[in-house]
Every structure is written in structure tokens, then in C-alpha cells.
Amino acid sequence: MSRKRTAILISGRGSNMGALISASMAPSYPAEIALVLSNRPDAKGLERAEEFGIATAVVDHKEFSGDREAFERQVDAVLKDHRIELVALAGFMRILTPYLVNAWTNRMINIHPALLPSFKGLATHERAIEEGVKLHGATVHYVSAEMDDGPIIIQGAVPVLDNDTPDTLASRVLQVEHQIYPKALELVASGKTRVSGTRVTGGAGQHDTASLVWP
Ligand code: GAR
Numbered sequence: 001m002s003r004k005r006t007a008i009l010i011s012g013r014g015s016n017m018g019a020l021i022s023a024s025m026a027p028s029y030p031a032e033i034a035l036v037l038s039n040r041p042d043a044k045g046l047e048r049a050e051e052f053g054i055a056t057a058v059v060d061h062k063e064f065s066g067d068r069e070a071f072e073r074q075v076d077a078v079l080k081d082h083r084i085e086l087v088a089l090a091g092f093m094r095i096l097t098p099y100l101v102n103a104w105t106n107r108m109i110n111i112h113p114a115l116l117p118s119f120k121g122l123a124t125h126e127r128a129i130e131e132g133v134k135l136h137g138a139t140v141h142y143v144s145a146e147m148d149d150g151p152i153i154i155q156g157a158v159p160v161l162d163n164d165t166p167d168t169l170a171s172r173v174l175q176v177e178h179q180i181y182p183k184a185l186e187l188v189a190s191g192k193t194r195v196s197g198t199r200v201t202g203g204a205g206q207h208d209t210a211s212l213v214w215p
Pocket of ligand 1: 010012013014015016017090091092111112113121148174177
């Protein structure tokens with residue numbers, strides 16, 4: 001089996017990156033993490049990646065004086081240099097232009113800390129509490145031209161408790177992120193997923209059903 005050469009793009013601490021790297025240590029996992037790239041030179045995740053012996057790169061967006069496409073051309077060049085086949089965004093806090101999105105159609109995935117299409121954008125946990133939703137969670141999706149949009153691969157739900165703060169809710173959601181992101185990358189890298197329009201199929205067995213009722 002040839003493992004798909006995967007790059008993880010980060011901007012910060014890289015806990016999802018860590019979950020993907022750990023999963024990829026299993027010999028049967030269909031993706032190998034060949035590169036971790038950050039747009040911030042001080043991202044904590046870079047040190048962690050180096051500890052795992054993974055190649056790292058920095059493309060600092062501040063050096064492109066607001067020219068998003070020039071920044072993305074450089075990111076794309078680094079991905080090509082490393083012969084990358086799949087890209088996983090993991091807390092990569094840059095809005096992408098159609099340039100990078102089109103270059104990686106169906107080969108770039110992202111994790112978002114909410115049950116999309118609810119709560120796109122930032123401050124998802126604050127807004128989930130404000131809106132009074134009872135179930136919240138995280139989504140891994142293929143990246144499309146719209147922010148936090150694109151065909152959904154997997155979702156994980158958690159309950160919202162009466163006394164939750166944005167921080168307590170964030171840490172419950174983060175645990176589910178670490179569960180679903182390795183599973184999503186496995187599905188994509190093994191070629192099990194099929195994208196047609198806005199829908200992704202092939203992720204679950206016919207008899208996999210589960211429900212979470214809360215409260
Ligand atoms: C994660 O919660 C991820 O879902 C979120 O940033 C955090 C990064 O944490 N991403 C977004 O908000 C993207 N819209 P990590 O660096 O520990 O993985």
C-alpha cells in the first residue's frame with residue numbers, strides 16, 4: 001500500500017496536528033505526514049512536529065504585504081517541493097483565495113469547531129452557548145471557495161451542559177476533534193470517500209447508526 005504524502009498546515013499549538021501524527025504512526029494508516037507548514041514562525045506546533053522528526057516549513061504571511069495569492073503561490077510551491085498529495089488544515093487561520101482552493105480541489109480538508117453549516121467563522125463556542133443549542137461539535141470537510149464550507153466528511157457531536165463556559169465547551173469539542181480528524185484523513189487517504197456535489201458518501205458502513213440525545 002502506498003501511503004498518501006500529507007501536509008498539515010497550522011498556525012498555532014497544533015493539537016489536531018498531534019492527533020494526526022499519532023494516528024499516522026500505525027503502519028496500516030493510509031497517510032504519512034510528510035510536512036508540517038505554518039504561516040507563523042512562532043507556532044508551537046512546529047516544535048512538536050520537529051520532535052516527531054517531521055519536516056517543517058514556514059511561509060510567513062506577513063512577508064507578502066497583504067498579497068494573499070502571492071502567499072499562497074509560495075505555500076503551493078513548498079507543497080510541490082515536498083511531493084505532497086493531500087493537505088490537512090489544522091487550525092490554519094488564513095482565509096484562502098480560489099487560487100489555493102482550486103489547486104487542491106478534493107485533496108484539501110479542514111477541521112472546524114462546530115457542526116457545520118451552523119456557526120461558521122470564529123468564536124463558535126460562545127455563539128453555540130448564546131444560541132442555546134443542546135448539541136455542538138466539530139466537522140471535517142473538503143475545502144471549497146467559501147469559508148468553512150465544502151462537502152462534509154465527518155462530524156462529531158457533544159452535549160452542551162447548563163454550566164458550560166466557552167472554555168469548558170471548547171475542551172469537550174477538542175476531544176471530539178482529535179477523534180474525528182484522524183478518522184476523516186483515513187477515509188480520504190484510503191480513497192473510501194466519494195464526493196458528488198455537496199455530499200460525501202462512503203464514510204460509514206451500511207449498518208453504522210448512532211444517536212446522541214441530550215438532555
Ligand atoms: C481547533 O479547535 C480547530 O478546530 C480550530 O482551531 C483550533 C486549532 O487548535 N480551527 C478553526 O477555527 C478554523 N476555522 P490546534 O492548533 O490545537 O489543533
